[in-house]
Amino acid sequence: MKIRIHHPALRELFDQFRFAPTRQQHKYMAAAEKLMLIIDPEQEYPYEFIVYRITGFRPTGFKYEDCLIAGRELLADLRVWLSQVSGRLEVPTAMQQEPIFTVEALAERFSVSEKTIRRWEKRGLTGRIYVFEDGKKRKGYAESAVLQFEREHRDLVTRSARFTKLNQAEKETIYQWARRLAGSPQPLRSRNELLKRLSERTGRARETLRIVLEQMEQQHGPCDALPASRGRLSAREAAQIYKLRRQGVRMCELSERFNKSRSSLYRIINQHRARELLNRKIDYIDSPAFIAEDAETRLLEPPLETLLADSKDGGGLLTRTQESALFCRYNFLKCLAARERAKLRPKQPAVARLRRIETLLEQADCVKQHIIGANMPLVISIAGRHLSAGLTINELIGEGTLSLMAAVEKFDYTRGYRFSTYAGWAIAKDFARKIPAEAHRPDRAGGSDVAGLPHDFRLGNLPDIAAVEQAQHDLISVINSNLDPRERFIILNHYPLDTGVIKKKPMTLKQIGDELGLTKERVRQIELQALQKLRHSLSPEQFDLLTG
Structure with missing residues (x-):
């Protein structure tokens, strides 16, 4: 299977390099190898910076101007590209002015395994495909690239060289130690405890010792003295561990x-945390202010209490400035969380990144609760006007609160409108859809339900069900006046405006097409034409009422 370059910006850039002369391609490869040595896998790099480091030119007027590429993804794609282009050029090792090491030769030089050399590639060790003396193409590493990697990662190279391969005698010794420990007067509760003690005694990693014991048991047969291995946890058990930990159960238990x-438990818990964050829906209203260099300091530095300090009349109502600041902070926090989540690795999530994403989302939820709390008078006022609809005040407030929460998510603060106006229409429209205006049941609710509410919670100048119904009737008149019969049929069936007790279910474009003998795509085209006509005849509020 051919390995592909994943990032579209890099894929397009490298496709352009294919038409460069051979000498120029060699220069690009040398520049890419130098770039790989300074790339940090945990950082992000602008596309412009990458192009400049490889070609020496700064691109202008390109479509990836604001593109940021993760260091880990950049290293992986550069490795793939170097292998592809060097394999295509078929450069013989005899033509090189310096020694070229194979994977086997490099492993012998540093006294490490070939697998370790492959791991070093992910840390910046650069190699190309060369044609060796036997006529075969293999991965090779230039001596200059090896020496530079050794200088940049001296600790890593030294640490890797300390690891030696166990011989059979050493494995037998470890097995005998394990049996003695298992038979000691102090019983071992689990195989993990046995591995811990062996690790302290031998200086070997627990995973290495686990594999050694499994191999020796296969050779000598199962040993009853050794604690049995727990094996892999099932998905249900892993989910149970995560649930118990969230409930406060201690790690030792x-x-x-x-x-x-x-360590195994923490890995399982962090994987579940990452999966939960990746499955969470994070939508936000973007703004040019979010990409400024000082955005985080400027938008998040003022404490939330400072933004809420001067609420109007001390009743919790927000001014226009406070609304704008709160919605800006709310969306920016979600924007930061989405950016961090894009860097998350599900199998090996970084704990610091998980903690940051969770903190950002908690702060965003806190801001949202302040917005909802400050606008609850709006919900109570609209609910108090529709007690004759057959629901109690608590039921109406509950429905209105759900509408308010949805309005917070959809409100575009960058347009400069007041949220209270937007939310008022959204709540009233939802009431009009869910509560039949013809239903009058004073036996279940009455004016006494709201008699004890503070006067501040019964605001005026807010839309009610009657206003929404009148707007719907006006809409139908405009539709009948401006659209032909086929357009009318499509609009009124795809966006039902019935105000009766039994609501009409919207038809899909396919169902409408079957009725009219048209394809789904043709129905969509006619619908767009009709909406363009109505856009010129309806106010923004009416058009939102139709399509919202």
Whole structure:
């Protein structure tokens, strides 16, 4: 299977390099190798910077102007591209002015495994495809690239060289130690505890010791003295661990109950945290202010209490400035969370990144609660006007609160409108859809339900169900006057405006097409033409009432 370059911006850039002369392609490869040595996998890099470091030119008027590429993804795509272009050029090692090492030769030089060399590639060790003396094409590493990697990662190289491969005698010794520890007067509760003690004694990693014990048991047969391995946890058990931890169960209790080490438990918990964040819907209203260099300092530095300090009349109502600041902060927090989530690795999530995403979303939820709390008088006022609709005041407030929460998510603060106006129409429109205006049941509700409410909670100048119904009737008149019969049929069936007790279910474009003998795509085209006509005849509020 051919390995592809994943990022579209890099894929398009490298496709352009294919038409460059051979000498120029060699220059691009050398520049890319130097770039790989300074790339941090955890950082992001502008597309313009990458192009400049490889070609020496700064692009102008390009479509990826604001594109940021994760360092890990950049390294992976550069490795793929170097392998592809060097394999295509078929450069013999004999033509090189310096020694070229194979994977095997490099592993022998540093006393590490070939797998370790592959891991070093992910850290910046650059290699190309060369044609060696035997006529075969293989991955090779220039001596200059190896020496530079060694200088840049001296600690990594030294640490890797300390690891030695266990011989059979050493494995037998470890197995005998394990049996003695298992038979000691102090019983071992689990295999993890055995591995911990062996690790302290031998200086080897627990995973290495686990594999050694499994191999030795296969050779000598199962040993009853050794604690049995717990094996892999099922998905249900992993979910149970995450749930218990969230409920406050201590790690030592979880370790004893599931016979797993703390590191294994933390890995399982963090994977579930990452999965939960990746499945969460994070939508926000974007703004040019979010991409400024000082955006985080300027938009988040003022404490939330400062923004709410001067609420009008002390009743919790927000001024226009406060509304704008709160919605800006709310959407910016979600924007930051979405950016951080894009860098998240589901299998190996960074704990610091998980914590930052969760903190940002918690702060966003806190801002949202302030907005909802400040606008509850709006909900109560509209609910108090429609007690004759057959619901109690608590039921109406509950429905109105749900509408208010949805309005917070959809409100575009960048347009400069007041949120109270937008939310008022949204709540009234939802009431008009969910509560039949013809239903009058004073036996279930009456004016006494709101008699005890503060006067400030019964605001005026807000839309009610009657206003929305009148707007619907006006809409139908405009539709009948401006559209031909086929356009009318499509609009009135795809966007039903019935105000009766039994609401009409909207028809899909396919259902409408079957009725008219048209394809779904043709119905969509006619609908767009009709909406363009109505856009010139309706006010923004009426058009939103039709299509919202």
